[in-house]
Amino acid sequence: MLYFDHSASTPPYEEVIETMMQVMKKHYANPSSLHAGGVEAAGLIQRSRALIAEQMKTTKGSWLFTSGGTESNNLAIKGVAKQYRSRGNHIIATSIEHASVHETLKQLEAEGYLVTYVPVSSSGHVQVKHIQAAITKDTILVTVMHVNNEIGTIQPIQEIGEMLKEYPKTIFHVDAVQSMGKLRLDPDGWGIDLVSGSAHKLRGPRGIGFLYVREGVKLYPLSSGGTHELGFRAGTENVPAIVAAAKALRLSVEGSVQRKNRMELLSKQLRSFIQSKQELKLNGAEPLAPNIIHFSYPGMKPEVIVHMLEQNGIIASTKSACSSKDNKPSRVLLALGASEKHASGGVRISLGDEHEQKHMNELSLALTRIIEQLKPLERSSTY
Known part of the structure; x- marks a missing residue:
């Protein structure tokens, strides 16, 4: 066959499968534990975080690990909406966002947030001027996908980020699930505050995602518990998947x-x-x-x-x-x-x-x- x-899911690299198996066998300790095994597991997470930052050339923020692209999008959008509610309640998105963004925004609308869905052209592209025209004094977030998961159109992310520099109180989120590790993506250079990614879209394991958070951006945690993932996401980290995901990203970026x-x-x-x-x-x-x-x-x-x-x-x-x-x-x-x-x-x-x-x-x-x-x-x- x-x-x-x-675009739905990719076969993992053989090296990724091997790495995940090795980590599962050798590093099963809880990375929050203070004993040697826990410290080693925590070290693997930090090295994976650093490797992703190196591959994505980011120095102005941190990479979090989630359960996948859907959670990354939810955490980015809901986290901003709830954290900055006192600043405003307006969000801007395109009319062709992935379901994990679109349905998240519908939930927020039911909670009283205002969402502007900017239309796209017949070719499937949004215009920067239309996004700018939608910005108000209450706009706290603009979320635009890099590559549409269905038809493959590439949105002008760099140009949008440049325009949003004029609006320092508006946070810029990019769903890069279909582009991360495949196309050029420069979060720091393009003025992006939040970037979502997913390992199984780039020949990594399922159940592990990425979320870049620019320094200074705060997110309201969606899960309560410990102080895992820099305090943004409670729950014991999936060390084997994290290490394997970082390796998959490296291999994808290199090729x-x-x-x-x-x-x-x-x-x-x-x-x-x-x-x-x-x-x-x-x-x-x-x-x-x-x-x-x-x-x-x-x-x-x-x-x-x-x-x-x-x-x-x-x-x-x-x-x-x-x-x-x-x-x-x-x-x-x-x-x-x-x-x-x-x-x-x-x-x-x-x-x-x-x-x-x-x-x-x-x-x-x-x-x-x-x-x-x-x-x-x-x-x-x-x-």
Whole structure:
């Protein structure tokens, strides 16, 4: 089977698996304990923290460890909202944020916070001027994803960060789950206060995430207990996963330039094929992440195409893994101005390190066969 669902989860590096096993065997002591075993475990966490800071070139803040991208986003957004409530109650986000951001904001709205969802263009990009126009004296947070998890559009994070320097009381959070370790990301240089990441999106273990917190930014803890993770997140740390996650990030960053160049060629090939088929519609436009290709077959249920791809030995997905089991039209495609019919038929292809040109050829041939099979059914009410 060809696995084209790397945006949902990635196969861990062999070195990462080996590292995690070794730490589980040798360093099982609680890192909060004062005995030698605890001190050694705590040292591994600190070295992992330092390694991530080195790889991400951050010197103005600290990296926390969470249970994943969802918790990182929740802690960043709710932590700011509750910590700085006396400063204001207004938050700005784009209309195409990941569910872990979107649903968090909906919860805060129910608690009395005001949220402005800035629209994106038909290509899937937000304009800096629209974010700036939404800022008020009560704006405490701007949250914008770096790469959209569904269609792969890259947002102008650097430009937004530069603009927000004019608003020192407004905190800037970036959901970098789909870009960390893959694309250039400079939290310190771009004026980002909070950055979320997830290890299993960059060939690390599941259940471990990252959150960068710029020095001086305070977060209201979402869990009560001990003073773990610099006091922002109570709970005994998952030492094996932390060490393995740091290693996965290092390996990903070290190969990021070569990977990006290679994937740009592969995605260009696949996008050209999709554009050559009148039945298919490519979603999103440059700048795009090189590893995500998203298209629709208007009038066809995406799960039908995904199951037919699987019958051809290819694993793909409909939208984000978090939302793939609901039957609603894509919230992201609707935000781009797509019709409900178009927004109901999206399929995501996401590339990984193992893919080569021959795999693009296999995928293109499979899609050609599927289109020929589905053509007679295009006008059927069944689909």
